[in-house]
Amino acid sequence: MNGQSAIIPAASRPALIPVRPRDAASLLLVDRSGREPRILMGKRHMRHVFMPGKFVFPGGRTEAADGRVPASAELSPQDQANLLTDMGSRSSLQRCRALALSAIRETYEEAGLFLGRRHLETVSLSHPDWSAFVERKILPDLSVLRYFARATTPPGGSRRFDTRFFLAFRDAVADALPEATGGPSQELEELCWLPFPEAARLDIPEITRTIIRDAEAVLAENPALEPGNSVVRYRKKYGRFVREVF
Template identity: 45%
Template sequence: MGESGKAEKEADHHPFRRPVDAATLILVDRADATPKVLVGKRHDKVVFMPGKFVFPGGRVDKTDGRVPVAAPIPKALEANLLKGRPQITASRARSLAVAAIREACEETGLCLGRKGNGSAPELKGPWRPFTEAGLLPDPSGLFLIARAITPPGRIRRFDARFFTADASAIAHRVDGVIHAEAELVELVWVEIGSKPLADLHPMTKNVLNELEKRLATGPLRHDADVPFFHFYGGRMQKDVLGA
């Protein structure tokens, strides 16, 4: 069965599934002439995209809106997240940025944070590594690269925001997160355009292409156009978010 046939079959079974908010973080190392991005190889036995190279990410959790942070998200980042439909609140925008940091720490052991003012509160659950390192999550260095909504008919649908941050923002590393039985079995820093990135999901490749274009222009800026990938009439559309 071809890809269109698969999509039609899935649509027959899951025509009304509403996408859930999700966030992905692309960490970039620009120490060399060609930027490198961090990808993780998924376990061969997981249901979603087994054996594929992915960027860390996942759905927004309830704790993401309540956890204290070292610094607020920039107003310009908040403005980008508030663009488009359905309309979200400023608190939801914050949750999306914070979710990207949590997912990266959970899946890769790399935590973006810094010491807050005064004694840091004790964080629990997935945020415990920050407490152990005396840190608070820090979303102030994140940039929004793209937004993408999974097409109708899929058993899992996400309204995903793709963020990027510089590798220099990594403040803590948790040992033992990557191993043979983990969700991600390997982490690799790879140059943009290299072979592992050719095996990415097509939508993720679209986002990576947008990031490459942004990086080629110099330092990242919040006032650059943010693409919005979505499906209409059975075809993928690329718009500018908020246009």
């Protein structure tokens, strides 16, 4: 066409198919054994398409099968109610459990840490993603999780996530893989425990920095992480980012 750009009529252009955000969950694990609390962070491998080389909390996509995994204790009534309220018309108890359980599963897969309670009798978890818990006779414990934030990837990208963020103390870890190995997925490297201000100075997405500050505020107001905290939500609404608290 003699080097000239062709103009495609609007009616002929392929329509962009909206990408529906996938449920995901992330866990901010807090070590309170020292003079100041520290959180667990890890660096994503450069081979990842989504946020390569960035420091993040353990977390990932929620699978429907997670919601059918038994637990040694369930979510607190307040955390369950917050999740159900936040889900709106698509709410269900199984979906609440799936989000919380996936945060625990991803923490094992990416950091090698088992949040739960050890049992004397044989533990039955049929899904293969939970086989390491079965081997150690550990059932996940949802009661230690505090739901405190939600962030939805804005429209326009090829990958979108609707991520729920949970807080828990390192005390809830029942077992761990050797520290040098990290988690079996090998998705995170350079795992480290850092004070909140130091973690906020890492090479991280702005939303991660914001979530760190929100978590620090929750702990300042509720150092024991008792149930009943408020939840903050970040999303794009009417063309701009908004922060909502409930």
